[in-house]
Amino acid sequence: MAGTRMRSAVTYSNEPLVSLRSAELHYRVGGALSALRGRSSVVKAVDGVSFDIHRGESVGLLGESGCGKSSIGRLLMKLEDATGGEIVFAGEPISGLRGAALKCYRAKAQLIFQNPFDAVNPRFTIRATLAEPLENAGIPAGEREARIIAALELVRLPQPAQFLDRYPHQLSGGQLQRVVMARALILQPDFVVADEPVSMLDVSVRAGVLNVFRDVRDRLGLTAIYISHDLALVRYVCERTIVMYLGRIMEDGPTEDIVHEPLHPYAKALVAAVPVPHPDQSHDPLPIGRGAPDPRNPPSGCVFRDRCPRAFDRCASEVPQLRQIGTRKVACHLF
Amino acid sequence: MHDLALQKPGLVGRMFRSLKLPLSDPFAVFGLAVYATFLLTAIFADAIAPYDPTEILYTPEYELASDLRPGEQGFILGTTSLGRDIFSQIVYGTRSALIIGITAAFMVALIGSVVGLVSGYFGGWVDAVLMRLADIAFGIPFLPFVIVLAAFLEPSIWNVVLAMALVLWRDTGRVIRSQVLTLRSRGYVDAARVCGSSDLKIILRHIAPNILPLSFLYGSIAIGWAILTEASISFLGFGDPQSISWGYMLQDAFASQALAKQAYYWFVPPGICIILVVSAGFFITRGYENLLFPKLGR
Numbered sequence: 001m002a003g004t005r006m007r008s009a010v011t012y013s014n015e016p017l018v019s020l021r022s023a024e025l026h027y028r029v030g031g032a033l034s035a036l037r038g039r040s041s042v043v044k045a046v047d048g049v050s051f052d053i054h055r056g057e058s059v060g061l062l063g064e065s066g067c068g069k070s071s072i073g074r075l076l077m078k079l080e081d082a083t084g085g086e087i088v089f090a091g092e093p094i095s096g097l098r099g100a101a102l103k104c105y106r107a108k109a110q111l112i113f114q115n116p117f118d119a120v121n122p123r124f125t126i127r128a129t130l131a132e133p134l135e136n137a138g139i140p141a142g143e144r145e146a147r148i149i150a151a152l153e154l155v156r157l158p159q160p161a162q163f164l165d166r167y168p169h170q171l172s173g174g175q176l177q178r179v180v181m182a183r184a185l186i187l188q189p190d191f192v193v194a195d196e197p198v199s200m201l202d203v204s205v206r207a208g209v210l211n212v213f214r215d216v217r218d219r220l221g222l223t224a225i226y227i228s229h230d231l232a233l234v235r236y237v238c239e240r241t242i243v244m245y246l247g248r249i250m251e252d253g254p255t256e257d258i259v260h261e262p263l264h265p266y267a268k269a270l271v272a273a274v275p276v277p278h279p280d281q282s283h284d285p286l287p288i289g290r291g292a293p294d295p296r297n298p299p300s301g302c303v304f305r306d307r308c309p310r311a312f313d314r315c316a317s318e319v320p321q322l323r324q325i326g327t328r329k330v331a332c333h334l335f
Numbered sequence: 336m337h338d339l340a341l342q343k344p345g346l347v348g349r350m351f352r353s354l355k356l357p358l359s360d361p362f363a364v365f366g367l368a369v370y371a372t373f374l375l376t377a378i379f380a381d382a383i384a385p386y387d388p389t390e391i392l393y394t395p396e397y398e399l400a401s402d403l404r405p406g407e408q409g410f411i412l413g414t415t416s417l418g419r420d421i422f423s424q425i426v427y428g429t430r431s432a433l434i435i436g437i438t439a440a441f442m443v444a445l446i447g448s449v450v451g452l453v454s455g456y457f458g459g460w461v462d463a464v465l466m467r468l469a470d471i472a473f474g475i476p477f478l479p480f481v482i483v484l485a486a487f488l489e490p491s492i493w494n495v496v497l498a499m500a501l502v503l504w505r506d507t508g509r510v511i512r513s514q515v516l517t518l519r520s521r522g523y524v525d526a527a528r529v530c531g532s533s534d535l536k537i538i539l540r541h542i543a544p545n546i547l548p549l550s551f552l553y554g555s556i557a558i559g560w561a562i563l564t565e566a567s568i569s570f571l572g573f574g575d576p577q578s579i580s581w582g583y584m585l586q587d588a589f590a591s592q593a594l595a596k597q598a599y600y601w602f603v604p605p606g607i608c609i610i611l612v613v614s615a616g617f618f619i620t621r622g623y624e625n626l627l628f629p630k631l632g633r
Contacts, residue, residue: 074525079529111526115522119525120523180526
């Protein structure tokens with residue numbers, strides 16, 4: 001599959017930094033007893049997802065809640081072990097990382113959390129929170145203070161020194177999210193996953209945090225995955241977008257192409273659902289009806305077919321594979 | 336330890352603060368005061384007690400100082416049928432009661448906390464094995480178990496401690512496990528993993544401080560339990576004849592028919608002491624309940 005992949009216009013190095021090869025994360029629901037009675041079911045949070053991310057690329061993972069986008073983030077951070085497939089970072093599968101190699105990986109791949117109020121220990125001062133990754137990386141105590149200040153300056157927290165001895169509850173959401181970003185960036189990682197970093201923040205401070213994220217990413221040349229349910233945010237931050245639905249990739253391509261001319265019916269519905277800021281312009285969300293189906297019992301064939309306005313016979317019998325259509329890949333029998 | 340240097344208060348201060356002694360609850364303050372009094376009595380027993388508790392005493396007329404009433408011949412609480420000073424026995428009984436209570440509580444809190452932390456944090460088969468062990472421990476009737484243990488081993492006050500350590504960790508372990516399960520799913524635990532902290536470090540720094548008040552709570556319940564159990568065992572005659580305890584005093588009084596002699600001064604004081612220590616433990620527990628579960632709104 002990697003061989004047929006078309007290179008995008010920007011020149012990235014040939015070797016992908018991160019690649020998922022039909023990665024799976026299946027949860028068994030129900031205990032051992034119901035398994036014996038044949039009643040246990042499997043939730044396929046991530047079901048055969050493959051993509052490559054090249055060094056310096058930013059990719060948006062887009063989808064509604066429960067589609068498995070955060071699970072991919074957790075898989076990439078090795079917070080969860082894949083139940084199938086492979087995740088490769090810099091040429092090495094991360095499933096086998098132990099001990100020192102794992103510690104090394106932890107320094108290179110970092111996660112920015114969704115809820116800053118939950119992502120820092122309320123008993124720790126900002127200094128102790130930011131010192132933890134430095135301790136783990138074996139940075140001598142004398143250098144830590146300077147590194148902490150530098151990281152807080154990087155995320156544009158004004159007068160960082162005054163925050164060091166404060167506790168999380170004394171900071172605002174925007175300030176705390178900057179601290180969370182500083183913790184992710186303090187070891188100068190190569191790869192960052194941002195899991196809806198502004199969804200818990202007030203609208204008024206979102207733009208500030210987003211701009212910091214963009215600037216830092218460009219300045220440090222980070223490879224980034226930006227997980228969001230908001231197409232507008234993904235468009236603001238990422239040049240490439242992967243649209244997910246029920247644990248599978250529906251469409252994968254340059255963000256602008258997807259925004260202007262979505263191919264997959266689900267991507268079309270997502271784009272049509274974005275509010276239009278003009279009263280005269282007609283706003284016509286596509287009728288995809290109801291909510292997502294029960295993830296324990298997804299439809300056969302294409303998982304989207306029961307909501308798809310253009311579904312036909314083949315959709316029920318055959319799972320559509322991701323295929324290259326022009327600049328992007330689409331998993332739909334219409335193409 | 337560089338990480339400790341970064342925190343302002345010292346380790347001891349932090350540990351003391353994380354115990355969160357319930358000083359706002361009047362019952363809890365009373366309980367803590369009772370404990371403090373008994374603790375001081377136990378520590379300075381040698382200075383407080385006028386006689387050796389096992390020494391057979393004689394009056395200046397060289398008669399056996401037996402069955403003397405309180406105040407007679409200068410014995411504060413009188414003497415036993417064998418001429419031993421009851422006040423000194425009470426004082427030394429405090430010492431053995433507290434030694435048993437505190438070591439047993441420490442063992443229960445320690446084993447329970449470790450089991451709860453490991454079981455809740457790691458989950459999977461470790462959790463399954465430990466919780467089935469807890470089920471087995473729940474199936475063991477406690478007092479008969481102590482008696483059987485005392486029958487197999489030499490009679491000693493440590494039998495009670497051993498039995499409690501073997502059986503009573505089950506409640507503490509269960510409760511702490513459930514607390515750890517909720518703590519483990521907090522974002523900052525994931526954050527600590529992502530930034531490279533080892534499991535041990537996460538347990539010690541991010542999870543254990545949050546369950547310390549809970550283990551202290553179960554510890555203070557266990558103190559009362561241990562003292563009560565030791566008293567029951569001694570009263571039933573399986574106690575250690577070498578060491579004076581309140582339970583031993585009650586058994587001695589019972590065997591010497593103190594009730595028939597109306598020697599209330601003999602068996603009432605140890606009874607009151609047992610009630611005081613055990614209820615003080617429960618008052619402290621109550622204070623913790625208000626701290627840990629403020630929504631109960633008592």
